[in-house]
Amino acid sequence: MGIFRKILDFHTTDEGYILKERDRPPTSGARPDAEVVSDINENYEEIKRRMSYPDSGDLIIRWFCAQIFGEARDAFIFYFDGLSSRDNIGHFVLGPLMQVGATLPQSCDEITYVSRQLITQNDCLVSETYEPAIENVCFGGCGICIDGIPRVYVADVKGWEKRGVAKPMTEGTVLGPQEGFGELIRMNTALLRKTIKDANFVIENAFVGKKSKTPCAVMYIKDLANQSLIDEVKRRIERVDVDYLFTAEELENFLEDSNLRLVPQIFSTERVDRAAMELSDGNVVVMVNGSPFALVMPATFFTFMKTPDNRYMRLPYANLLQLIRYLALAISVLLPGFFIVVMQYHHEMIPTDLLYALEASFEVTPFSTLIELVVLEISFELIREAEIKFPSIGGPSIGIVGALILGQAAVSANVVSPIIIIIVAFTAVGSLSTPNYNLGITFRLMKFVYIFAAAFAGFLGFTVCLFLHLAMLASTKSYGVRFLSPLAPRTREGFFRTFFVTRNEKRSGKPDYNNSQKDPEEHVGRRARKGGARRGK
Amino acid sequence: MENRIITFGRFEAASIFIHALIVKVLLGLPQLLCAQAGSAAWMIALISGIVFLVLVWLILALYRRYEGKNLLQIAEEAGGKVLKWGIGLVLLLPLLFKGGITLRLSAETLNLITPYRLPTVLTAVLVGVAMVVAAYRGIETVARLHALLVPVILLALLLVVFASFGSIRFDNLFPFWGLGKDKVFAESFGAISMYTDLLYLFLLYPYVKSRHTFSRAMKTGAVVAVVVQLVLVLCYVLTTQYPESGELFMPIYQVSRIIRLGDNSQSIEAIFYPIWILSSLLYLSLSLTFAMELSGELTHTKYQKLFILPYAGLMFLVGYLPESVLSAMRLSSSLAPLLSVLTMLLPTLILVFARFGRRKTNET
Numbered sequence: 001m002g003i004f005r006k007i008l009d010f011h012t013t014d015e016g017y018i019l020k021e022r023d024r025p026p027t028s029g030a031r032p033d034a035e036v037v038s039d040i041n042e043n044y045e046e047i048k049r050r051m052s053y054p055d056s057g058d059l060i061i062r063w064f065c066a067q068i069f070g071e072a073r074d075a076f077i078f079y080f081d082g083l084s085s086r087d088n089i090g091h092f093v094l095g096p097l098m099q100v101g102a103t104l105p106q107s108c109d110e111i112t113y114v115s116r117q118l119i120t121q122n123d124c125l126v127s128e129t130y131e132p133a134i135e136n137v138c139f140g141g142c143g144i145c146i147d148g149i150p151r152v153y154v155a156d157v158k159g160w161e162k163r164g165v166a167k168p169m170t171e172g173t174v175l176g177p178q179e180g181f182g183e184l185i186r187m188n189t190a191l192l193r194k195t196i197k198d199a200n201f202v203i204e205n206a207f208v209g210k211k212s213k214t215p216c217a218v219m220y221i222k223d224l225a226n227q228s229l230i231d232e233v234k235r236r237i238e239r240v241d242v243d244y245l246f247t248a249e250e251l252e253n254f255l256e257d258s259n260l261r262l263v264p265q266i267f268s269t270e271r272v273d274r275a276a277m278e279l280s281d282g283n284v285v286v287m288v289n290g291s292p293f294a295l296v297m298p299a300t301f302f303t304f305m306k307t308p309d310n311r312y313m314r315l316p317y318a319n320l321l322q323l324i325r326y327l328a329l330a331i332s333v334l335l336p337g338f339f340i341v342v343m344q345y346h347h348e349m350i351p352t353d354l355l356y357a358l359e360a361s362f363e364v365t366p367f368s369t370l371i372e373l374v375v376l377e378i379s380f381e382l383i384r385e386a387e388i389k390f391p392s393i394g395g396p397s398i399g400i401v402g403a404l405i406l407g408q409a410a411v412s413a414n415v416v417s418p419i420i421i422i423i424v425a426f427t428a429v430g431s432l433s434t435p436n437y438n439l440g441i442t443f444r445l446m447k448f449v450y451i452f453a454a455a456f457a458g459f460l461g462f463t464v465c466l467f468l469h470l471a472m473l474a475s476t477k478s479y480g481v482r483f484l485s486p487l488a489p490r491t492r493e494g495f496f497r498t499f500f501v502t503r504n505e506k507r508s509g510k511p512d513y514n515n516s517q518k519d520p521e522e523h524v525g526r527r528a529r530k531g532g533a534r535r536g537k
Numbered sequence: 538m539e540n541r542i543i544t545f546g547r548f549e550a551a552s553i554f555i556h557a558l559i560v561k562v563l564l565g566l567p568q569l570l571c572a573q574a575g576s577a578a579w580m581i582a583l584i585s586g587i588v589f590l591v592l593v594w595l596i597l598a599l600y601r602r603y604e605g606k607n608l609l610q611i612a613e614e615a616g617g618k619v620l621k622w623g624i625g626l627v628l629l630l631p632l633l634f635k636g637g638i639t640l641r642l643s644a645e646t647l648n649l650i651t652p653y654r655l656p657t658v659l660t661a662v663l664v665g666v667a668m669v670v671a672a673y674r675g676i677e678t679v680a681r682l683h684a685l686l687v688p689v690i691l692l693a694l695l696l697v698v699f700a701s702f703g704s705i706r707f708d709n710l711f712p713f714w715g716l717g718k719d720k721v722f723a724e725s726f727g728a729i730s731m732y733t734d735l736l737y738l739f740l741l742y743p744y745v746k747s748r749h750t751f752s753r754a755m756k757t758g759a760v761v762a763v764v765v766q767l768v769l770v771l772c773y774v775l776t777t778q779y780p781e782s783g784e785l786f787m788p789i790y791q792v793s794r795i796i797r798l799g800d801n802s803q804s805i806e807a808i809f810y811p812i813w814i815l816s817s818l819l820y821l822s823l824s825l826t827f828a829m830e831l832s833g834e835l836t837h838t839k840y841q842k843l844f845i846l847p848y849a850g851l852m853f854l855v856g857y858l859p860e861s862v863l864s865a866m867r868l869s870s871s872l873a874p875l876l877s878v879l880t881m882l883l884p885t886l887i888l889v890f891a892r893f894g895r896r897k898t899n900e901t
Contacts, residue, residue, distance in 0.1 A: 342807075345651070346807040348804040348807065349804060349805065349807050349808070457655055457659075457660075457663060458651060459651065459807065459810040459811055459814065460647060460651065460655070460660060460663060460664075460810075460814055461663065462811070463810070463811040463814040463815055463818075464663050464664070464666070464667045464814070464818070466811070466815075467667050467671070467682075467814075467815060467818045468667055468670055468671075470682060470685060470686070471667075471670060471671045471674050471678055471682055472674075474674070474678045474681035474682055474685065475674040475675070475677070475678040475681075482681065484681060484685065487684075487685065488549075488681035488682075488684040488685045489545060489546060489548075489549065489681060489684070490546060490548045490549070490684060
């Protein structure tokens with residue numbers, strides 16, 4: 001029978017492992033609101049059970065004798081190795097607790113006495129239940145249980161290894177500060193606090209993830225940001241229904257108006273100065289612990305196209321660079337499609353001499369223009385992806401492979417014509433000049449749609465595609481603000497400020513599309529300045 | 538409707554109005570005017586433009602009492618639900634008919650001027666898909682698209698005019714009265730039918746924030762549209778001699794064909810194809826969107842997007858019912874007087890009736 005069963009169930013061999021229902025780990029069954037008791041042994045067992053001790057190899061539980069009113073009592077501390085600072089635990093937790101303490105003041109019970117007199121670490125949580133205490137221990141705290149006291153104390157002794165303030169990786173500028181955010185939320189909020197230096201700058205704490213309880217910060221300037229925008233951001237953060245959340249990029253997916261839209265509706269930046277600028281424009285910024293990116297909302301198309309250079313550079317250069325960025329974006333999306341239209345359908349647009357040269361170069365290649373262009377574009381996307389994955393190890397090799405094999409060798413072997421290489425290079429340079437990575441990805445994808453639409457129906461397909469693309473952009477919203485604001489809909493700032501860096505922006509005039517609270521002094525100042533200038537004349 | 542959430546500003550409203558009025562100039566109006574009056578075609582554009590502006594000012598004066606109301610709401614106020622339904626159906630007719638004919642004309646003319654090997658129906662389907670998608674995105678998106686693209690279209694037309702300066706011959710203006718003084722004046726009043734898209738003035742009001750904004754938008758739109766039409770017709774007359782000017786298909790495209798940029802380009806007119814295509818797409822999406830909005834308001838349904846596909850089908854049917862593009866154009870011309878009555882005279886009469894009817898009611 002055994003042999004027959006094996007033949008019939010040939011797919012379930014003895015070596016094969018099948019995850020059965022009973023193999024799943026049992027749930028702890030612990031009540032989240034279970035209260036701490038006076039008996040230290042009972043507390044020890046409960047904490048062991050909740051924190052999977054001794055399965056969790058990095059959890060340290062250390063027993064000792066605490067001196068409470070000169071009486072030695074059993075006590076233990078528990079913390080995660082590597083997450084908490086051993087020095088701080090030694091100096092500010094174990095040291096004071098093990099020494100003979102001061103006398104108990106009249107107005108103080110022993111629960112308060114321990115937190116006020118014995119634990120000398122500057123931040124200490126006193127919890128009646130296990131859950132918040134364990135959450136804090138998971139975030140670098142050191143839990144303390146003492147016999148006879150129905151509380152868990154958690155001293156804030158965070159001390160994990162972290163990256164320091166580094167240069168931004170994705171948003172480089174020549175002028176201005178070169179500070180980028182790190183992975184630690186408090187470091188990031190401190191960087192913003194010291195940049196903004198305004199008492200009205202508010203950093204609200206929030207926690208996301210039912211199990212991970214990842215710390216987040218909702219930041220805004222109280223007298224600038226629109227209150228309904230702040231409420232909406234907080235509402236969406238509260239509504240996030242996920243067990244574990246680790247990064248700002250994950251949170252971005254939950255906070256956006258629609259995940260299915262091609263364009264991002266939240267702007268993310270790793271520059272401290274850029275986040276501060278957005279805050280001073282009345283926007284709301286959200287940061288997540290563990291991520292060096294700040295999420296800015298609302299965001300419009302023009303938010304993505306601006307860089308801090310706009311404020312640091314002299315006006316004419318800033319405007320020139322702004323124009324070049326728009327040109328780069330247009331080239332990165334439209335150039336390959338336009339080239340296909342001209343080469344396949346509208347030869348009459350090309351000067352005759354050039355047309356002869358182009359036709360001669362295409363004569364020797366076996367594939368159509370469309371195939372050549374698509375293959376080379378895909379090759380470039382592959383190179384770019386490889387370079388992002390291994391920037392320092394494989395970067396130079398990938399560059400050589402890309403330049404020599406895909407460029408030189410492909411032309412020499414008559415696989416692609418030189419003009420296609422030029423077009424792809426132009427497109428790539430345009431794409432790399434797009435200031436925002438997320439927006440760049442969107443337009444990289446759209447580039448292929450334009451290519452195929454152009455190949456299918458020439459200018460008709462190209463234009464229909466452009467029309468639909470614009471319709472998609474025009475109907476996108478970010479926190480109630482139209483994506484193409486202030487161009488469509490036109491706000492008072494109008495056309496000029498959208499495309500050019502103005503003197504207004506130099507002195508951080510706030511955009512009016514998010515209805516931020518205007519600083520009355522600013523208007524008075526502006527008017528007075530105007531009047532003064534006239535009088536001066 | 539008074540508490541409409543979707544609103545847009547003066548720029549959007551003016552863009553919609555300008556584009557709705559000038560789209561026919563791109564599709565063939567200057568040629569029709571030249572056929573009617575020869576070298577004096579620009580005079581027809583001028584006289585009919587002035588008449589149109591007077592009409593706009595009159596209508597806006599009559600409209601003063603009905604802030605934020607479209608013609609349906611005014612009709613309901615004046616004559617109850619029966620009049621509202623009657624007017625609603627009457628307004629739907631030109632929207633769908635003109636939309637259908639424009640769809641056919643766009644597809645045929647685009648195929649004619651471009652070297653594509655696509656069947657005309659496929660061109661119409663491509664254009665139709667874009668129209669349906671834009672209408673599905675809603676009136677706000679269509680308005681934003683107008684705000685984005687109409688300045689680009691106007692700029693391109695301006696470029697065509699400037700670039701054709703080298704080919705201008707002032708001799709083409711003579712004989713001054715073209716095919717005759719009487720004919721010019723007679724045709725000028727007949728040519729008022731080219732402004733049947735005045736209809737949008739009666740439909741746009743609820744979406745615009747205030748009376749002042751609406752009034753300024755419509756006046757600006759009307760003046761700009763008349764000036765653009767006049768300039769384009771004049772440019773066509775000055776660059777193309779009479780018997781030929783009455784026969785050429787897509788006149789402004791023909792003007793763009795004579796542009797030369799030295800050795801940098803053999804022929805530049807292809808760069809203007811997207812302008813023609815975008816213009817058609819904007820007009821068609823506007824017609825379909827307003828037809829949908831009108832039906833939604835008539836039936837008091839919030840599921841008005843359900844009307845999009847049947848109406849798009851109806852527009853295809855209207856467009857492709859005539860045997861050829863020439864029959865479609867003939868049908869359009871023969872129905873032009875009727876459409877003028879439906880879109881210009883009837884709404885004006887409703888406004889007058891509502892105003893004086895209400896005054897009488899107030900007096901009693």
